[in-house]
Amino acid sequence: MTLVEKIKSVRPNVTDADFMDNIIVQNNLDGNGDYIAEWNHPTETQPTAEELA
Amino acid sequence: MPLTLHGTLADNTDLLITAPSFSAKMGSNQTVSASTFTKMQVNSEDWDTDSKYDATAPNYRFTPTVSGYYQFNLAMRGSSTTTNIVALYKNGAVYKRKIAEGSKYAQLTIIAPSNTTDYFECWGYTTGTTLDANSVDNNFQAIFVRPL
Numbered sequence: 229m230t231l232v233e234k235i236k237s238v239r240p241n242v243t244d245a246d247f248m249d250n251i252i253v254q255n256n257l258d259g260n261g262d263y264i265a266e267w268n269h270p271t272e273t274q275p276t277a278e279e280l281a
Numbered sequence: 282m283p284l285t286l287h288g289t290l291a292d293n294t295d296l297l298i299t300a301p302s303f304s305a306k307m308g309s310n311q312t313v314s315a316s317t318f319t320k321m322q323v324n325s326e327d328w329d330t331d332s333k334y335d336a337t338a339p340n341y342r343f344t345p346t347v348s349g350y351y352q353f354n355l356a357m358r359g360s361s362t363t364t365n366i367v368a369l370y371k372n373g374a375v376y377k378r379k380i381a382e383g384s385k386y387a388q389l390t391i392i393a394p395s396n397t398t399d400y401f402e403c404w405g406y407t408t409g410t411t412l413d414a415n416s417v418d419n420n421f422q423a424i425f426v427r428p429l
Contacts, residue, residue, distance in 0.1 A: 253316065254404075
């Protein structure tokens with residue numbers, strides 16, 4: 229399961245469109261995988277590392 | 282109308298000689314996570330006049346080192362027909378981007394200022410899981426336009 233899929237799983241109100249502006253998930257190819265670069269969602273809080281584990 | 286030159290001819294000649302330009306593309310398809318901004322593996326150079334483009338993993342970046350305004354051309358083809366985005370990143374953060382909705386093809390042409398240490402990268406986003414490497418559909422290019 230990708231990070232985007234995990235986020236949608238624990239925050240069901242997050243939509244696909246949110247990942248273009250409100251939530252930025254990035255991968256800079258440094259070997260550390262996908263990560264949350266920005267979280268500016270107007271109503272949903274950023275999941276904790278435990279929630280995404 | 283008389284032509285007014287600023288500086289000497291030697292200065293202008295030097296400027297042209299030190300005006301970096303490069304063109305590169307992806308050498309193979311890149312698997313990505315859907316809806317995730319990912320640095321594109323632009324690792325195949327067409328030209329690199331001053332060796333300012335680093336095509337090695339995971340860098341894939343242009344550091345012109347000559348301050349000035351540069352025109353950038355970016356193009357990508359994603360595997361989704363829903364949403365694809367190509368973005369110019371400057372110093373690790375998005376500078377400008379182009380969203381293509383209902384199309385596999387996203388293209389961006391933009392002029393950006395650069396100092397001697399700024400670097401630029403080409404990033405892609407698709408609601409699919411592949412950035413296609415077809416050489417006529419993806420490119421990352423820059424050329425010096427004028428001094429700051």
